[in-house]
């Protein structure tokens with residue numbers, strides 16, 4: 147068949163990604179006990195990583211070309227930068 | 238013409254254009270009164286002229302929508318209209334009621350008119366755009382219900398397409414939200430609150446569905462693009478319209494005494510309202526680029542594309558300009574509002590009605606399209622009116638920015654009237670652009686009477 | 696001959712599900728749905744930024760409000776959405792291998808995750824309302840309720856979509872044309888994606 151065969155990866159790959167995402171969520175939970183600007187940046191970085199996995203892998207955007215990858219990853223980066231900026235200014 | 242009964246659209250279109258002329262005449266009178274304060278005083282006070290200008294606008298657009306629906310629905314449903322006789326009867330009822338109301342505005346003092354027409358029984362008069370006497374309001378409801386009955390029955394017995402369903406949803410919404418014009422609570426906060434349910438939920442809600450459906454209909458006809466594709470985009474557009482438009486009502490709740498969270502809800506969601514307008518523009522251009530046929534009616538295609546662009550500019554860009562609460566805090570009720578109101582109404586609703594007239598009228602008169610000569614004239618009128626409206630908007634925006642500065646921001650703020658004096662140059666320029674608009678309108682009407690070689694029989 | 700790269704994307708405006716050659720970019724799902732997803736992302740993005748900048752000016756108020764939230768529930772909800780997303784991916788993979796009918800159960804699993812999310816969130820709301828919290832309680836609560844409720848409505852809409860897809864899978868309707876399945880899946884992932892920012896923003900970062 148075609149690329150669609152692989153576009154959404156294999157079940158094993160999905161399982162690994164899911165475990166990583168759950169791990170990252172638990173990391174957010176434990177790290178998040180502490181506050182502060184640096185921690186805010188760290189937590190936002192984790193969010194960006196998790197979001198990228200969902201966008202590129204689950205939504206299969208890594209097969210969709212630069213434009214669509216750029217739009218969605220760009221959205222993630224933009225929103226998280228705005229948040230980081232506001233938290234840094236407000237600290 | 239595919240169905241005989243589509244012919245009832247014609248008187249609706251003719252009446253619409255006639256009232257359009259009246260609207261612009263009163264606009265010009267008011268534009269002059271802005272700079273020559275006692276022009277026509279006391280025969281025609283500014284507030285009366287204003288009422289006539291805005292009410293004529295609404296009424297002729299309603300004539301246009303009804304005519305458009307009577308033309309479009311039989312063709313979409315592939316069946317004759319349920320009752321052409323009823324449609325014609327309602328035409329005369331609406332025209333006479335409309336004319337009597339305008340005559341009442343012009344020759345009877347408003348308070349007397351209110352007494353004469355039963356405002357004591359149920360007070361509904363006195364609110365902008367909804368000034369109509371009780372009897373007229375009831376008349377509008379009756380006409381609308383009979384019209385909806387007629388259209389719905391036609392659709393029920395024929396083919397049901399996505400486009401006609403969206404149109405019908407929009408038209409029903411129009412009638413239902415008008416009912417809030419009968420509810421006029423004493424509490425000023427509630428009064429304003431529900432007034433916007435008519436005004437805002439019309440132009441930024443259900444009318445947009447009508448706009449989308451009419452545009453989609455004409456685009457299918459002139460481009461020959463697959464219905465399936467056009468319908469899919471229509472769905473996306475109306476969903477975005479409804480979500481952003483309904484919650485976006487909050488942008489009118491900032492300063493009327495509603496809870497503070499509306500400043501956030503209103504700002505966020507109304508800031509997204511330009512998206513469906515933008516989508517409509519992209520959609521129109523995309524369909525025309527992918528056209529499968531060369532329709533002889535070039536003027537209609539021009540109007541359709543123009544609607545997309547001007548609606549986005551007027552509603553999307555000029556709406557966004559003052560929709561965030563911190564900005565609106567300064568610009569509320571200034572000439573910036575008027576600039577936006579003009580371009581949005583023109584770009585979205587005036588232009589879509591003219592698009593439909595441009596497409597349907599030649600067919601109603603027995604030809605696929607007008608002669609090239611008539612079309613060239615019509616395109617001239619397109620550019621004259623559209624450019625004039627751009628100028629009106631720009632001059633009012635300039636006046637508005639100055640007004641906000643002098644009256645609300647500066648360290649030594651001026652009073653309202655003193656400020657008006659300072660910006661009168663812009664009002665003169667607006668009046669000049671208004672004259673250009675009127676010339677465009679005359680050219681438009683002349684284009685209906687230009688003969689020349691016929692293009693392809695219908 | 697291979698078409699120039701821009702063409703398939705343009706064609707996607709139509710209803711074109713032609714399978715394309717390996718290296719040609721291909722959007723998973725319908726372009727119209729993706730346009731919609733972008734609009735949704737923009738809406739959430741604007742709301743998130745508004746939250747952050749409002750907090751900038753009212754730090755104490757936001758930190759105090761946030762301290763009342765149960766972070767564990769938030770994390771559990773995150774895991775539920777992630778699991779739901781992964782299960783939807785499994786359903787799409789199954790359908791691709793021609794096992795549409797069998798992969799319906801993955802979809803059912805995803806719906807279960809979504810329903811659990813709705814239940815947990817509803818109990819959070821019940822507790823908040825019982826404590827007398829409303830949109831007008833404080834700026835933080837205004838944002839907390841608005842943001843999470845806007846998202847909540849998306850989860851419910853997403854669940855309706857998943858239910859339709861589940862039905863379709865059971866009837867093996869996506870064997871020839873996976874476009875509806877992929878479009879609905881993309882929408883559900885979007886609901887997940889925005890929560891991945893919402894959770895740290897509203898529940899955790901202080």
Ligand code: HEM
Pocket residue numbers: 365440441488489507508510511548551552553555556557558559560561565568569570571574577578579581582585586
């Ligand atoms: C075709 C669509 C639209 C039409 C016909 C329209 C028309 C109007 C009119 C006539 C008014 C003045 C109402 C009055 O106070 O008398 C108004 C006000 C306003 N419009 Fe629109 N509008 C449209 C779309 C939009 C959109 C999309 C936005 C936002 C992005 C918007 C933002 C506003 C705002 C903020 C006001 C209040 C201005 C003030 O505070 O004085 N409008 N609109």
Ligand code: HEM
Pocket residue numbers: 261264265266267268271287290291294574575578579582583587667668670671672674675
């Ligand atoms: C198709 C064209 C036109 C449309 C759709 C239109 C629409 C409107 C609308 C919606 C309002 C109410 C605005 C508000 O509440 O903020 C209005 C008011 C007004 N219009 Fe027009 N108009 C048109 C043409 C004109 C022209 C050509 C002129 C004159 C040069 C004009 C002059 C005025 C004036 C002076 C007002 C009153 C503004 C005020 O109360 O301060 N209009 N028009």
Ligand SMILES: [Fe+2]
Pocket residue numbers: 437441485486488489
């Ligand atoms: Fe509005």
